[in-house]
Amino acid sequence: MAAISSVGAFVARASTFAGRKVQGAASNGTAGKMSARASPWFPGADAPAYLDGSAPCDYGFDPLGLGKVPSNLERFQEAELIHCRWAMLGTAGCWGVEALGFGTWQDAPLAALSGNETYFGKEIPLSLPALAGIEFFVMAYVESARSSETDRTKRMYPGGAFDPAGLASDPKEFEILKRKEIANGRLAMVAFLGIITQSNANGMGPVQAWAAHVADPWNVSAAQNAAAVPFL
Secondary structure (H helix, E strand, O other): HHHHHHHHHHHHHHHHHOOOOOOOEEEOOOOOOOOOOOOOOOOOOOOOOOOOOOOOOOOOOOOOOOOOOHHHHHHHHHHHHHHHHHHHHHHHHHHHHHHOOOOOOOOOOHHHOOOOEEOOOOOOHHHHHHHHHHHHHHHHHHHHHHHOOHHHHHHHHHHHHOOOOOOOHHHHHHHHHHHHHHHHHHHHHHHHHHHHHHHHHEEEOOHHHHHHHHOOOOOHHHHHHHOOOOOO
């Protein structure tokens, strides 16, 4: 869980120092050559040249140099966005099923495996294998259709039916929403990792863990959780 703390610190710091650029200027007043961009995620470090701050929430974080190849960088950016969206849905689902009184997210699938296929208390006329098969083919079709889009922006931000309120119609607002989505998605990935770790440690769901912390914050916290703070 030390990794979670490190990523959380990075997210917080990155939100504070978003997108700084350091530019040089010639003595005659004309724009000079752009100097290395400060890397907000690590004070005193310079961002790699290929991370120029043009992408949403680009804070120069690539210590392993995985994005040196432009095609790889584009693929990683797209993959991160998709994972962010899944993580936000997954985190909301873990909280939602428990908050609505249908058990924890760990217990919900067990009800289906026991032959009692229900969804929010309603019986489902299909078996679990049938549902899994339908989901597999539907997701395969949707992902295939998305991947066939040659316009990278449309592939990542399709708009249209996916933006019924027209929130992205204003270009400036669209850029703000891109940054918000990535920032919240990264936090959701960290949160989901924490939910899984908490479940493995004591079998509690996120609502149970939150309620226990609120009831006794001084004794029930990450500082007293060996799963959250290894070697404690």
